[in-house]
């Protein structure tokens with residue numbers, strides 16, 4: 235069975251200011267299985283939006299191939315279009331003068347849905363994204379999050395089998411973001427596939443079956459979010475909580491311990507980096523002997539992995 | 552309902568919603584419509600000043616009919632708005648494609664264009680003392696509708712240019728309308744132009760339709776009038792073909808250079 239998305243050495247080069255070029259995607263090979271929720275991570279300018287645009291046939295690749303459910307995005311554009319939904323989000327892309335419902339009816343006509351189906355789906359989707367009560371207000375009066383919800387409803391209107399979402403929860407309040415995740419999970423249960431670009435590591439961890447981290451158009455790693463650290467050959471570590479800094483100093487002197495650091499957030503939380511599994515075992519036993527029952531083997535969070543992989547480049551793009 | 556009709560319907564709803572942001576029916580009637588009537592009257596009176604009753608009627612008829620073109624070419628602005636709104640990439644990937652929307656996005660201007668040119672047709676001639684030969688003058692109405700249609704195609708074709716070049720929509724609109732107004736036989740008969748120009752204006756909308764209307768008013772033979780009507784229809788069809796090609800190119804170039812969603 236064909237994968238939902240498969241790219242092979244996909245390349246995209248943009249020309250700008252006449253002479254200069256930017257390589258937005260650099261031989262990117264990626265597979266998204268059917269019925270998967272796949273997260274696309276990476277710093278600003280990494281090429282996430284570019285990839286989503288190529289897969290949804292808005293943009294042509296400069297090289298390599300991309301297939302959606304077995305259909306080539308260049309040679310079989312029509313087939314691809316009937317299968318995919320695109321949510322670019324942002325402030326643009328909506329008809330401000332129309333109400334949310336009218337926006338959906340407009341797109342329903344373009345997607346050749348019959349009038350009754352469009353009306354029924356528009357109503358149901360607006361309820362589902364929480365715009366039911368404001369459905370008949372003009373979009374120009376909408377807040378950013380409300381626009382974002384409408385973008386989502388629009389992308390779902392024709393019930394596409396594969397959905398490409400570009401930062402779908404940016405601007406959503408926490409409750410709406412949680413509702414959005416439930417919605418995505420519901421839709422996945424219906425057999426749909428998601429590729430979503432996001433900067434929200436918690437969201438990626440909570441929602442995605444797999445994530446792919448790209449930077450400068452290249453893949454850095456791809457795998458389950460909880461195990462992402464392994465792909466980096468990340469060091470072992472032990473986390474524990476204890477108010478006494480002297481204990482940390484003592485732990486640092488143990489054989490097999492590389493480093494001990496204070497963790498942000500909780501007071502008295504420490505992380506002991508160990509050289510290998512033996513070191514981890516030794517530290518855990520040593521801590522238990524000292525009655526520190528909070529000790530456990532730590533997994534680096536996706537955010538930590540991300541920061542390590544991409545490097546701390548701050549505000550530079 | 553057929554998909555195309557639904558798209559037309561939804562486009563009209565959208566078009567009028569956008570229009571209502573600029574006009575209420577009162578400001579449209581007493582602002583825009585009165586402005587158009589004054590424009591036609593002004594040229595007509597100028598015709599009387601430099602010529603006679605016949606010149607005046609010639610100029611008045613021309614200026615009333617050209618209102619249809621003035622309004623329907625505003626589609627250039629509506630379509631340029633589509634780029635500003637960032638909907639082009641989304642439109643391009645619908646199964647209907649961008650063409651129906653491209654051709655539907657300014658339809659409201661054909662409706663208002665019909666309203667204003669018909670009002671002018673009924674009101675201005677008696678007001679200015681050059682009554683039209685009714686009921687014959689009624690035959691002009693379907694020709695005006697045809698001119699609306701061909702001018703709309705002309706506007707759509709030029710909108711393709713405006714969308715590609717960006718930020719030139721007002722220039723394109725004024726150019727489009729200005730060329731027809733100046734060279735289309737509105738105030739000065741086309742056959743007074745030097746040879747090459749006379750040939751060039753053959754491809755403009757309004758030119759043949761306006762001659763057909765003048766023919767109707769002067770009691771020309773049906774064959775002569777029908778010939779001109781066919782020519783107008785042909786010119787219109789040509790512009791629609793250009794419009795279709797230019798949208799096709801807009802999207803294919805946009806997919807290549809990534810500029811489809813640039814404002």
Ligand SMILES: Nc1ncnc2c1ncn2[C@@H]1O[C@H](COP(=O)(O)OP(=O)(O)OP(=O)(O)O)[C@@H](O)[C@H]1O
Pocket residue numbers: 248249250256257258276277278279280281282283284285808809810
């Ligand atoms: N139309 C375009 N013309 C020229 N360069 C472009 C164009 N679109 C994107 N780029 C460049 O391609 C690179 C990748 O951009 P892209 O929008 O795909 O990044 P992204 O991963 O989505 O970033 P962000 O997280 O900020 O949304 C950037 O360097 C960007 O400047």
Ligand SMILES: [Mg+2]
Pocket residue numbers: 282283284400
């Ligand atoms: Mg992006």
